[in-house]
Amino acid sequence: MVGYSLLLIVILSLVAYYVGRGSARRFAGGAGSDKVHSLPGYHGAFIAVWVGIPAFVLVVLWASFQGAMLDNLVISSLPQAFTDGKSPAELNLALSEIRNLASGRIFGEPAPEIRAAAERLLAWQHIASWAMVVVAAALMILVLVFARTRIAPRFRARNNVERVLSALMVFCSVVAILTTVGIIVSLLYESIAFFRLVPIHEFLFGLKWEPQIAIRADQVAGAGAFGAVPVFAGTLLISAIALIVAIPIGLFTAIYLVEYADDRVRNVVKPIMEILAGIPTVVFGFFAVLTVAPAIREAGGLMGIATSPNSALAAGFVMGIMIIPFISSLSDDALRSVPRAMRDGSLAMGATASETMTKVLLPAALPGIMGGILLAASRAIGETMIVVMAAGLIATLTINPMDSVTTVTVQIVSMLIGDTSFDSPKTLAAFALGLVLFIVTLGLNILALQIVKKYREQYE
Amino acid sequence: MADVALATRDVPTPEFQTVRTPDPHPRPTKVKADNVKVFYGQKQALNGVSIDIPVKSVTAFIGPSGCGKSTFLRCLNRMNDTIDGCRVEGEILLDNRDIYDASLDVVELRARVGMVFQKPNPFPKSIFDNVAYGPKIHGLARSKAELEEIVVSSLQKASLFNEVKDRLHEPGTGLSGGQQQRLCIARTIAVSPDVILMDEPCSALDPIATAKVEELIDELRENFTIVIVTHSMQQAARVSQRTAFFHLGTLVEEGPTDHVFTNPSERRTQDYITGRFG
Ligand SMILES: Nc1ncnc2c1ncn2[C@@H]1O[C@H](COP(=O)(O)OP(=O)(O)OP(=O)(O)O)[C@@H](O)[C@H]1O
Ligand SMILES: [Mg+2]
Numbered sequence: 001m002v003g004y005s006l007l008l009i010v011i012l013s014l015v016a017y018y019v020g021r022g023s024a025r026r027f028a029g030g031a032g033s034d035k036v037h038s039l040p041g042y043h044g045a046f047i048a049v050w051v052g053i054p055a056f057v058l059v060v061l062w063a064s065f066q067g068a069m070l071d072n073l074v075i076s077s078l079p080q081a082f083t084d085g086k087s088p089a090e091l092n093l094a095l096s097e098i099r100n101l102a103s104g105r106i107f108g109e110p111a112p113e114i115r116a117a118a119e120r121l122l123a124w125q126h127i128a129s130w131a132m133v134v135v136a137a138a139l140m141i142l143v144l145v146f147a148r149t150r151i152a153p154r155f156r157a158r159n160n161v162e163r164v165l166s167a168l169m170v171f172c173s174v175v176a177i178l179t180t181v182g183i184i185v186s187l188l189y190e191s192i193a194f195f196r197l198v199p200i201h202e203f204l205f206g207l208k209w210e211p212q213i214a215i216r217a218d219q220v221a222g223a224g225a226f227g228a229v230p231v232f233a234g235t236l237l238i239s240a241i242a243l244i245v246a247i248p249i250g251l252f253t254a255i256y257l258v259e260y261a262d263d264r265v266r267n268v269v270k271p272i273m274e275i276l277a278g279i280p281t282v283v284f285g286f287f288a289v290l291t292v293a294p295a296i297r298e299a300g301g302l303m304g305i306a307t308s309p310n311s312a313l314a315a316g317f318v319m320g321i322m323i324i325p326f327i328s329s330l331s332d333d334a335l336r337s338v339p340r341a342m343r344d345g346s347l348a349m350g351a352t353a354s355e356t357m358t359k360v361l362l363p364a365a366l367p368g369i370m371g372g373i374l375l376a377a378s379r380a381i382g383e384t385m386i387v388v389m390a391a392g393l394i395a396t397l398t399i400n401p402m403d404s405v406t407t408v409t410v411q412i413v414s415m416l417i418g419d420t421s422f423d424s425p426k427t428l429a430a431f432a433l434g435l436v437l438f439i440v441t442l443g444l445n446i447l448a449l450q451i452v453k454k455y456r457e458q459y460e
Numbered sequence: 461m462a463d464v465a466l467a468t469r470d471v472p473t474p475e476f477q478t479v480r481t482p483d484p485h486p487r488p489t490k491v492k493a494d495n496v497k498v499f500y501g502q503k504q505a506l507n508g509v510s511i512d513i514p515v516k517s518v519t520a521f522i523g524p525s526g527c528g529k530s531t532f533l534r535c536l537n538r539m540n541d542t543i544d545g546c547r548v549e550g551e552i553l554l555d556n557r558d559i560y561d562a563s564l565d566v567v568e569l570r571a572r573v574g575m576v577f578q579k580p581n582p583f584p585k586s587i588f589d590n591v592a593y594g595p596k597i598h599g600l601a602r603s604k605a606e607l608e609e610i611v612v613s614s615l616q617k618a619s620l621f622n623e624v625k626d627r628l629h630e631p632g633t634g635l636s637g638g639q640q641q642r643l644c645i646a647r648t649i650a651v652s653p654d655v656i657l658m659d660e661p662c663s664a665l666d667p668i669a670t671a672k673v674e675e676l677i678d679e680l681r682e683n684f685t686i687v688i689v690t691h692s693m694q695q696a697a698r699v700s701q702r703t704a705f706f707h708l709g710t711l712v713e714e715g716p717t718d719h720v721f722t723n724p725s726e727r728r729t730q731d732y733i734t735g736r737f738g
Contacts, residue, residue, distance in 0.1 A: 341581035350570035
């Protein structure tokens, strides 16, 4: 029924558009048409938006509240004798049985009261859906007739449509902002619940992370320790390895492309970089687990270095490859936006291409390059898939890249899969980790954008 | 302008003679260009320019927009090498040495032939570092004190020192446009070149800053050979000893400045300086 209603809205809006345009055309062509305020199309759009949007809102609201209203009706229609002495939970159970029955799923032998209620529910649902269509149609026709009377040569249809459209856009951006705020609030809410169980200083400064505590009394597990330092240290170690791999490669790629490569090379290298940027991270994860990690283990074995099977080096190296395009394309932009006059000035002084690069172009582009590196770092810190597949699960506090470490994102994933309960510190700890991670990457992003913005102004 | 353009385009090879008026007291030649042709890809921008540029004097290039003044100027320090698809033919001698010869390094050439651009382009470094840039990359100073001496004397020669002596370590981009341009001149003379090329050095400056730069050019003439491109007839008349008039990729007339401005031998020169086209 919702589908039919939406179809009806579309059709009636179209009709409204043509009606509005048609009646506006009648005076637009005639004498004194220079006094007409808006083009006929705007009159059509004016009626169409006023017919379509309120009806659409009505249908959406109706569809979302219909279920709850009918549930209440059904419960109150149950005979006194049946509901007497039943707890709310039992009533809820009865309600879901009624709903199941109404949609044709029968379990066992339902009581006669339930059967009767299910039939009532079916009938009401039928009525309600039709009522929705009829009410929506009536509303649209009413609006259509009313709006049609507003159309006149001096009617400001264009401004009206413009206002409605801008309101629509404001609405959309408000939705996006509210969603973000909602996410942050829920993170905060759960984190505060966690900090009630585990003191915040213990979480931020504790050196031991053993979150796999028992959820049910019959499980065998550790006592639990929620010191996040080893987890963040693991994230830092892997991100640092990633940056050590990505910064030189990305930066030198950018320098080469800007200053030395001719057009032919550039036309090959740039698309390849874009392909690299488009590879799904799960594929990088495969690469890390199946190719890089065994190779590092073997190399370590040959040199007599003890290497863990899922070493930080493997995960960090592959993550580094993933963020190369970030660094190279942002550095490329930064180098390119150094004015040509700088370069010419240096070359005209008799500087070579590489002197010009290191003494003039790089220093001038440094803020932009720094911004790019910080953005890439926040990507690396928040990256999940590669480390879930390639990094370890045990939180060890180490700086040895051959060891296995775990990261914040890996811990969040491992805490929220499998047996969970929303009042155990194990589950809530995931939110606390997420909150800190969010604050860190947000800080990095703000810093990066600030730097990039400042340097943009430098030449303009 | 249209009929002139048509006339030259109809001639298959524009093999016409440049009208030359010698100096009453000729000076030795510093730069000698012989039949220089420049191509941007397929397009020819200069059709055989020959000129002798005398030492320790100011030579002005004038002519309508797009006639190839900057192109020719950039040939003299091989800045055209940095433009993709640009090709230079002919011969240019600096002190009787071919600057396009393989044995001559561009780095060496550009240290001897400096360039000042239309828009002031100080590096985003301190005033001191801007001037020290050239001496550093060419290894002209053996000690810090020597470097400082070069910087100070270059700033003095560019008549900028008194204005900036208290803020040598502040960014060069923080100066006014006219000061920036004089900083660029100081930067150029810091490597003690023989020749200084200036491409419309005052077109981004106000009249007072322009007057200062013109005064400076007049002083620099004692030690350097200067070639300046300008769109201002008055400026050419004020600062230069010789003037060369370019039109549509050819050098139409060259001679002593007062002769070119008061009594040009070519009809087109006359038309241009009296403002009839261009
Ligand atoms: N980089 C380039 N690529 C292609 N063509 C160019 C390039 N630079 C200049 N040209 C062309 O060469 C011709 C001469 O240009 P040039 O810049 O030397 O003129 P100009 O006399 O300096 O003009 P203006 O007074 O406007 O500076 C013009 O037709 C121009 O379009
Ligand atoms: Mg020019």
